[in-house]
């Protein structure tokens with residue numbers, strides 16, 4: 001499936017309304033906390049992506065009872081999870097498979113650190129290349145033992161009921177690392193805190209509060225105390241703004257376009273894309289609607305408004321980390337985009353600086369690679385063949401760039417999109433106008 005090549009024809013414009021499946025980051029967290037809670041949690045609008053299925057698969061292997069159906073509301077899945085209670089996960093019968101999902105592996109490591117058995121957790125070829133020392137170091141300081149070869153998956157985690165609380169300052173801003181430590185800290189005696197140089201997305205903090213756990217925040221430090229039991233909840237996941245980003249960029253790129261995205265998550269730690277797109281020239285209207293399960297939700301309407309020269313600073317990078325490939329796609333069609341302080345892109349599902357530059361160049365773009373970012377100069381794309389190299393966000397970013405090219409493009413490995421957005425190509429065709 002993931003090796004599927006897709007031909008993307010140019011589009012004059014895109015127009016229409018889009019409803020998105022649930023946010024990937026929030027889906028992972030609701031599932032993880034549901035598995036720790038006492039009672040049955042329901043999650044409506046759960047992400048349909050392969051990554052969030054990996055989290056459910058691992059949690060089933062650890063004793064949570066999980067059922068999934070199509071959502072009655074029509075977007076995403078309706079998941080029920082009967083949790084094992086705090087510290088109550090069971091030793092799995094065999095190794096756990098996190099698939100392509102770094103979030104699953106890193107955040108689950110925080111839970112496994114607190115359970116007194118040994119688990120092996122591995123993943124696919126891409127995940128097996130990704131750095132895990134960033135969770136191994138703090139979780140070992142808390143008392144877990146974690147074996148790996150060179151800090152890469154698979155990890156063999158031996159947890160303990162006697163985790164020590166720590167006060168930890170992360171080396172790279174990472175919501176996954178922050179979350180792994182906080183999830184372990186739920187099981188430690190005393191207060192565990194995490195300090196970040198730049199604040200990252202706060203879905204774990206909000207989700208913990210929703211499940212009844214007190215979270216203390218001071219500047220960029222977040223703390224939780226251990227030993228509080230979680231109560232099962234009825235939850236709704238907002239639409240994924242990182243998936244919305246593809247349609248926002250398509251509308252911003254093609255004159256005469258207008259796309260309205262409904263029910264999308266507007267957590268301020270994720271809305272950097274809106275600010276950057278406005279600076280790049282897009283005409284965007286945001287209407288907050290409801291506040292569900294501790295996450296703000298609203299409607300975003302995007303129209304093409306021209307192109308501008310824009311810079312994304314290192315401080316802004318964590319807030320748009322997953323959107324940088326599609327922002328580069330936009331800049332390849334007009335204006336100019338300079339990004340620095342984004343070396344983290346090199347350790348995502350692929351080296352998202354080299355493979356992004358390579359793929360966009362093959363479509364005709366002018367892009368210079370830098371050690372910690374890139375510089376794209378807009379122009380006329382010809383179309384061509386770009387390889388997503390198994391990376392979902394590259395598959396979708398190249399497809400959006402291809403809409404603005406003068407000729408057709410072939411996106412190799414386009415099936416990778418299913419990791420976060422299986423409906424992507426169907427929606428793409430429905431928006432052509």
Ligand code: S3P
Pocket residue numbers: 024025026103173174175176177201321322
């Ligand atoms: C995520 C955090 C980010 C992001 C990833 C999802 C999360 O990763 O790139 O797609 O759900 O916490 P890092 O924590 O590695 O920055």
